[in-house]
Amino acid sequence: MEQKKITKKFWIKLVSAPILMFAFAYAMVPIYTVFCEITGFNGTTGRVETEQQYEVDEQRKIEVSFFAMTMGGFPVQFGPKVNSMTIVPGKFYTTSYIAKNNTDETVIGQAIPSVAPTDAALYFKKLECFCFNRQIFKPHEEVEMTLRFVVEPELDKRIKDISLSYNFFKLEK
Amino acid sequence: MTTATDTSATAHDDHHHGPEKGLMRWIKTTNHKDIGSLYMWFAFTMLLVGGAFAMGIRAELLQPGLQLMEPQFFNQLTTMHGLIMVFGAIMPAFVGLGNWLIPMMVGAPDMALPRMNNWSFWILPFAGGILLSTFFMEGGAPAFGWTFYAPLSTTFAPDSTDFFIFAVHLLGFSSIMGAINIIATVLNMRAPEMKLMDMPLFVWTWLITSFLLIGAMPVLAGAVTMMLTDRNFGTAFFDATGGGDPVMFQHIFWFFGHPEVYIMILPAFGVVSHIIPTFARKPLFGYSSMVYATASIAFLSYIVWAHHMFLTGMPVAGELYFMYATMLIAVPTGVKVFNWVSTMWRGSMTFEAPMLWAISFVFLFTIGGFSGLMLGIAPADIQYHDTYFVVAHFHYVLVTGALWSIIAATFYWLPKWTGKMYNEKLAKVHFWWAVISVNVLFFPQHFLGLAGMPRRIPDYSLQFADFNFISSIGGFAFGASFILLTYIVIDCIRNGKPASARPWEGAKGLEWTLEPKAQYHSFNTPPSRKLIEAESQNS
Numbered sequence: 001m002e003q004k005k006i007t008k009k010f011w012i013k014l015v016s017a018p019i020l021m022f023a024f025a026y027a028m029v030p031i032y033t034v035f036c037e038i039t040g041f042n043g044t045t046g047r048v049e050t051e052q053q054y055e056v057d058e059q060r061k062i063e064v065s066f067f068a069m070t071m072g073g074f075p076v077q078f079g080p081k082v083n084s085m086t087i088v089p090g091k092f093y094t095t096s097y098i099a100k101n102n103t104d105e106t107v108i109g110q111a112i113p114s115v116a117p118t119d120a121a122l123y124f125k126k127l128e129c130f131c132f133n134r135q136i137f138k139p140h141e142e143v144e145m146t147l148r149f150v151v152e153p154e155l156d157k158r159i160k161d162i163s164l165s166y167n168f169f170k171l172e173k
Numbered sequence: 174m175t176t177a178t179d180t181s182a183t184a185h186d187d188h189h190h191g192p193e194k195g196l197m198r199w200i201k202t203t204n205h206k207d208i209g210s211l212y213m214w215f216a217f218t219m220l221l222v223g224g225a226f227a228m229g230i231r232a233e234l235l236q237p238g239l240q241l242m243e244p245q246f247f248n249q250l251t252t253m254h255g256l257i258m259v260f261g262a263i264m265p266a267f268v269g270l271g272n273w274l275i276p277m278m279v280g281a282p283d284m285a286l287p288r289m290n291n292w293s294f295w296i297l298p299f300a301g302g303i304l305l306s307t308f309f310m311e312g313g314a315p316a317f318g319w320t321f322y323a324p325l326s327t328t329f330a331p332d333s334t335d336f337f338i339f340a341v342h343l344l345g346f347s348s349i350m351g352a353i354n355i356i357a358t359v360l361n362m363r364a365p366e367m368k369l370m371d372m373p374l375f376v377w378t379w380l381i382t383s384f385l386l387i388g389a390m391p392v393l394a395g396a397v398t399m400m401l402t403d404r405n406f407g408t409a410f411f412d413a414t415g416g417g418d419p420v421m422f423q424h425i426f427w428f429f430g431h432p433e434v435y436i437m438i439l440p441a442f443g444v445v446s447h448i449i450p451t452f453a454r455k456p457l458f459g460y461s462s463m464v465y466a467t468a469s470i471a472f473l474s475y476i477v478w479a480h481h482m483f484l485t486g487m488p489v490a491g492e493l494y495f496m497y498a499t500m501l502i503a504v505p506t507g508v509k510v511f512n513w514v515s516t517m518w519r520g521s522m523t524f525e526a527p528m529l530w531a532i533s534f535v536f537l538f539t540i541g542g543f544s545g546l547m548l549g550i551a552p553a554d555i556q557y558h559d560t561y562f563v564v565a566h567f568h569y570v571l572v573t574g575a576l577w578s579i580i581a582a583t584f585y586w587l588p589k590w591t592g593k594m595y596n597e598k599l600a601k602v603h604f605w606w607a608v609i610s611v612n613v614l615f616f617p618q619h620f621l622g623l624a625g626m627p628r629r630i631p632d633y634s635l636q637f638a639d640f641n642f643i644s645s646i647g648g649f650a651f652g653a654s655f656i657l658l659t660y661i662v663i664d665c666i667r668n669g670k671p672a673s674a675r676p677w678e679g680a681k682g683l684e685w686t687l688e689p690k691a692q693y694h695s696f697n698t699p700p701s702r703k704l705i706e707a708e709s710q711n712s
Contacts, residue, residue, distance in 0.1 A: 024391075
């Protein structure tokens with residue numbers, strides 16, 4: 001008996017497997033984004049387009065705390081207007097963050113939200129948020145940026161506290 | 174040259190087919206034995222280089238406070254120690270063993286793609302050279318740990334990181350080509366009379382490892398390519414300002430990283446499955462369960478990656494899934510350990526050097542496996558994460574696991590490679606020296622980790638001083654043991670007594686039917702069914 005020859009088909013299989021896996025690494029980027037949106041993984045918050053009606057249980061109270069961080073030498077002072085709110089799931093609330101640009105230059109920034117615990121992220125929905133768009137801060141300007149949100153009643157009953165934090169990053173352009 | 178009985182008659186016919194003379198032999202060679210040797214010597218050199226870095230790390234950690242180096246340089250040492258050991262020492266050593274042994278074990282004359290084999294080796298010294306040259310660049314070598322998490326490796330890294338990325342690309346190319354070659358050799362060049370379930374376990378474990386390599390290494394290439402474009406071409410895969418996510422880096426990295434740890438241990442399982450039956454003088458217990466266990470471990474290795482990331486903020490459901498999936502790996506691994514122990518049960522055991530290394534592999538690797546289970550428990554990992562407990566865990570599986578099996582394999586097959594016998598007395602001295610010092614080195618690190626000492630930090634608080642001192646002393650002793658190992662191997666090659674074709678009484682396998690020093694070209698005609706059956710582990 002002769003040893004088998006390496007056929008063209010076998011070659012194609014052998015070489016295409018690594019190429020496909022390389023492509024898969026890139027495919028993980030959109031998969032990851034979609035996965036985080038569906039599951040609230042990594043504290044990704046959701047978004048609602050309209051002020052929809054939820055069943056409201058006035059007796060149920062949740063404490064929402066607001067935090068602010070800046071990264072990479074972001075020159076704008078930034079913080080929540082109120083540190084925390086007691087809310088009822090299913091109702092819409094408005095609060096705001098205040099930012100003050102202390103420099104002589106225009107600064108462009110992008111806020112990235114994160115919710116903890118992560119199991120709450122899926123039910124924390126925003127109608128309006130300064131994090132939806134990049135923000136432009138003119139020199140020495142102080143701005144109040146609004147945030148309108150709802151915590152959906154489907155949230156696990158065991159969760160009594162939610163923290164929402166924003167991290168502001170500087171954009172170059 | 175079909176069997177051992179007529180090899181001597183045909184040996185001198187091979188004369189004019191012998192290797193070329195001089196340096197060009199090694200540069201141009203397409204012979205699997207030459208390339209295997211090149212891989213082994215390269216891996217050994219890198220082991221000494223990476224070991225020298227480890228000595229620097231342990232010297233700094235000998236006492237609290239900063240003694241010898243700047244913290245930044247310490248970080249460079251830990252990073253390069255990890256990278257060199259994983260990509261320069263352990264992986265090439267296994268590819269070297271695969272090159273040397275797989276064609277002989279499956280009765281093939283050579284690897285299926287010999288020119289590519291030459292190329293995949295000769296990429297390595299350049300990749301290693303590029304990686305090491307970063308030490309001499311402005312800003313120093315990469316200092317972000319061997320896991321190179323973004324944004325530490327993108328936004329905050331030294332310029333030399335781009336050289337590191339290129340080196341990882343080259344190393345990846347080399348590994349993928351090596352894997353393709355092994356798959357093609359095993360599936361196409363295997364002796365026609367050899368069925369898959371006749372194959373020795375080292376061949377099986379390497380075949381499965383090859384599939385892990387072609388599945389995982391391209392993902393690593395993808396991760397470093399994203400780093401490269403993030404750093405230089407304005408993309409934002411891992412940059413939150415541009416809509417990217419640094420946590421995604423960890424997902425991509427560990428999607429490669431977890432199969433990678435099995436890439437480094439499955440061939441070790443194969444080696445031990447050869448040595449233990451030989452010196453227990455019994456057939457391997459549960460051959461087919463060994464094959465299925467290896468395949469199960471390989472499959473599971475792709476779906477547990479996020480157990481490295483329990484602290485990144487994961488929903489409870491995610492933590493539970495990754496915890497249970499991780500625990501599941503203990504089942505096939507337990508099957509293997511059980512089979513090795515059962516093979517020894519009531520065997521006529523003798524304790525030559527390869528067997529000593531193999532038994533201590535089973536014992537010490539199991540310790541590393543158990544600490545791995547502890548780390549896999551999501552709530553407990555909050556305490557253990559990024560402490561010296563992790564360092565102790567992966568050194569037990571990689572040093573007393575992977576490296577142990579490489580040393581065991583070296584002693585076991587050295588007579589076949591050189592035709593000569595090593596000095597058994599010195600080898601035993603070396604074994605006891607290494608096995609005691611390695612435990613003095615790594616065992617106290619469990620306690621340091623449980624007490625909360627973080628990894629990758631050049632200084633520590635005073636309560637960690639005693640265990641660090643003990644660990645460092647063990648480290649220096651373990652490092653010195655490699656001087657003796659070098660001597661034993663060179664002494665064997667130069668002055669060893671001639672070995673017989675089958676120097677181990679209970680050894681089975683086609684490689685032992687060749688001449689004492691395997692001839693340059695072996696199995697030009699494939700072995701017969703009868704011979705394959707006689708030498709099979711599955712009987």
